[in-house]
Amino acid sequence: MRAKKQFNRLYASKQKFHASSFIYFFVKQAQLQVGFVASKKVGDAVCRNRAKRRLRAMAQKHNQSLATGLCLFVAKNSINDTSPGELDKQFVVAMRKLHGK
Numbered sequence: 488m489r490a491k492k493q494f495n496r497l498y499a500s501k502q503k504f505h506a507s508s509f510i511y512f513f514v515k516q517a518q519l520q521v522g523f524v525a526s527k528k529v530g531d532a533v534c535r536n537r538a539k540r541r542l543r544a545m546a547q548k549h550n551q552s553l554a555t556g557l558c559l560f561v562a563k564n565s566i567n568d569t570s571p572g573e574l575d576k577q578f579v580v581a582m583r584k585l586h587g588k
Contacts, residue, residue, distance in 0.1 A: 504584050
C-alpha cells in the first residue's frame with residue numbers, strides 16, 4: 488500500500504482503534520492490504536524501523552484475525568517501551584473491537 492489516496496481513505500475512516508502503542512485503521516474491501524507507519528515522533532530511524540518490525544510481527548502472528556480490507560497500523564511513541572506480551576494483548580483487543588475475532 489503506497490498510494491496517498493489509500494492512506495487518506497484510511498485516515499478518514501470511522502473504523503479505528505486507539506491502543507497505547509499504536510492506532511489501527513480499517514476499511515473493508517475485496518483484498519487484504521496492510522501498511523505500517525512510524526513517524527519521526529517515534530524516534531530516530533532505528534526506533535522507527537524497530538516499531539514497524541514489531542507491528543509486522545504482531546500482524547503475522549495474528550494474520551487469521553485480520554479482516555479482508557485496507558489495514559493501517561500507526562506506531563505511537565510508547566511502542567518501543569511496551570513489552571511483547573502487552574503489545575500482543577493490545578493487538579488482540581484491537582482485533583476484537585473492530586472485527587469481533
